[in-house]
Amino acid sequence: NAGVMQNPRHLVRRRGQEARLRCSPMKGHSHVYWYRQLPEEGLKFMVYLQKENIIDESGMPKERFSAEFPKEGPSILRIQQVVRGDSAAYFCASSPQAGGDNEQFFGPGTRLTVL
């Protein structure tokens, strides 16, 4: 049973380019969470999605960031016109049921570097 998969593991972009981060949840999990982690910081909640629905995006910056979880395929976190401050590790987690009462299984993360 494969765990949460994220790709790419490392992504380098120049300022102004777009970054697309992909997350495939564990089999049977329909709840996906995205977090951002700056160096020596904890994880910051960004967005919570279920299939085809954004449930809570209160942690997402208002501009340039968007997320989706289509009926088929992985969840995508998209960052347009990246800036140096977007450099961070982005982790995706999934759970089989809704709510924080359930363990969240984390993927290996995508480490984004903006030059």
Added chain:
Amino acid sequence: GQQVMQIPQYQHVQEGEDFTTYCNSSTTLSNIQWYKQRPGGHPVFLIQLVKSGEVKKQKRLTFQFGEAKKNSSLHITATQTTDVGTYFCAGGRQGSNYKLTFGKGTLLTVNP
């Protein structure tokens, strides 16, 4: 908004010594989870506490949830080099407990 403070930020111990990290929330939590992240790795779930005053043990690890559900601690007895990593607490908010608020973590290093 909800804040979760975690101390200490760093802890260096000799192998065999005990280690404790503490977590405090500005608001009452619905639950608290603990994760371990090895350097360069991803967070791995350790445990969840839900009930007021709850205590759970996993081998050398003891987890506590305060009576007011606003604080928690993780204690490791007789640390080993394999315990190295950053330990995070993450609190679930009442009413929207899927939104985990993470502490900044405690980085534990163990001298063999």
